[in-house]
Amino acid sequence: MFRAMIAASLLGLAACSPVAPPAATPPAPPAGLRLVDYAHEFDAVLQTEADASPDRQLSALEAHFADTLPGFYGSERFGDRAEAADRFRADVLSRWPEKREAALAVADEFADRFDQAIARFEAAVGPLPTERPVYLLMSLGEFDGATRDFGDGENLYFGADAISQYYPGASTMPFLQHELFHLYHSPRMGECPEIWCSLWSEGLATYTAERLNPGASDIELGLHLPEPIRPALDPRRREAICEVRSRLDATGSEAYNPLFTGMSGEATRFPARYGYLVGLWLAEHLGEGHDLSEMAEWHGPELRQRIVAGLAAMAECP
Template sequence: MRTRLVGLQLVIVVALLGVSGAARQRSAAVETIDLMPLYWQFWDKAQSLREAEQIRLFREMVVERRPEVYNAAVMSVPGGKSFADALPEIYPQAVQWTLPHQAVIRKLSNEITTTLPQHEQSFRKEFPDFKYQGRVYFLYALGAFDGAARTVEGRPALLFGLDAIAAIHGDTASVGPLFHHELFHAYHGPRIGDTGRGFPLYLSVWSEGLATLVARRLNPSASDMAIYGLPSNTPQRVRDDLPKLAALLRARMDSTLSEDYDEFFVGNDPKASRPRRSGYYLGYLVAARLNEDMPLKDLARLKGQQLRRAIDQALADPAGLAAAEKR
């Protein structure tokens, strides 16, 4: 009888531990806020109305219900205008750009309710020490961004504009690659520190390149467009002129000039004299080369002179970059 009692006690303890572990696992999940139902409620009523009425309804049914998101700071309204003042100008432009992609927006909206847990799980499997105190929002962003990092109600936030994702990527659009890309920035940012304009160029190359590699590794069947973005011909143009572009980037690695940052990270003209946004793909090639010798979680810890030397050595060997990309 005592043996049975002890056995029962062990079963109860194990069960409680399992419940506790499950609770911890649930509590560790990223807090996600899906604002797309607000948009669909609006659109069901507004789609047959005149533009002025659509704007009025959008303000009432979407903006006024979530002002913490639909404001000038989060939506990057230019010219110092308030979001309310800018809406009559922003809304028509957004609709013109995104309306042809409503079916894809709907597909993405449905996708986040079914596949997001798996996307987060695959990321945590690769980076088990990931902790994020912010929120993740999915919304109709009026074309303002596909993915963006902002501060919302005093907390860090990752925002995904499903309308822009659909308009940029078309029928091949998927939430997973961009979700993993931005989630990695949230993980990697505290480790690498500030990047972008005004900081050494190699930091942006590494930050964006490694995030792109993570998105590729976690979404191996995704289209190149979903991984590398616009212009769609940039990867091929970089491959075609890799020795020259690698040497150019290597010469400017320490530059903090805005024009050098823009040269490698800004623009979407597929016919520009040099491939636009080539820093993303060059950074991806560098990260892929270093990933041959080091797992992703260790690459994410590289910083300082160790990181700079590793990038410099990779760029000095364009043949090695090309070979890494094919593996």
């Protein structure tokens, strides 16, 4: 989510999109949606290299994970941004001792609550795909949650270090279930670059996390980054809804970034990532009388009609 977008700008990556796969291919893990925990293994490597320079530590991580996460800690996948990426990640490693405790606490909670998160999700929404593992690691600030393709297909990865930084003191359950929803929902939505698709995907994922975790805070729902969104948007609800409505069929980063990332170059009247909250309002409005499993199946022209009608009912626009 947010961290993936910011780090993407720094590292020259497309946010939450697959990167070029490295030459090697990791061994196929056993079937079944399960958590593969490399976060604690990361810490063990750094403990043995505690006195080494960040560059040496990065090399040690690349060598240690060469078979299980081929290329992830290397530079090759960043192309002509490799030098900047190494500087960025060396800086993260230099601060690891002060960040270690919080990052490991997130990793522990993920490991403890992963099966529970899946059970609650599947009971309310539906069965998750079982052919892919979910990876937990330390992403060196690259992302909190993202999909990546390292030669064995697109998988879901969580960066415990980034989560600990951007969701301090918060339960990881809503964030985890938000990302699980994308795993479930993306095949149902299909390829759709228009803003209305992103509005629905992100809004419904946030709504799912809210429904599955009654009382979840805005921090736990990701509505606090880079600044709290709700306090700035609530007084301007109609304006924000109308602005989104005017962009529904737009495509490309100029339309997408102000709504869903912290990387907008546009002078905007609304807080960064305000599309998440407008999408949540929309899902709350359309969700009356419908369960999550039903809403997750909506797609195509019928869904677009629902969105247009829902926004029109929520605000009278010029």
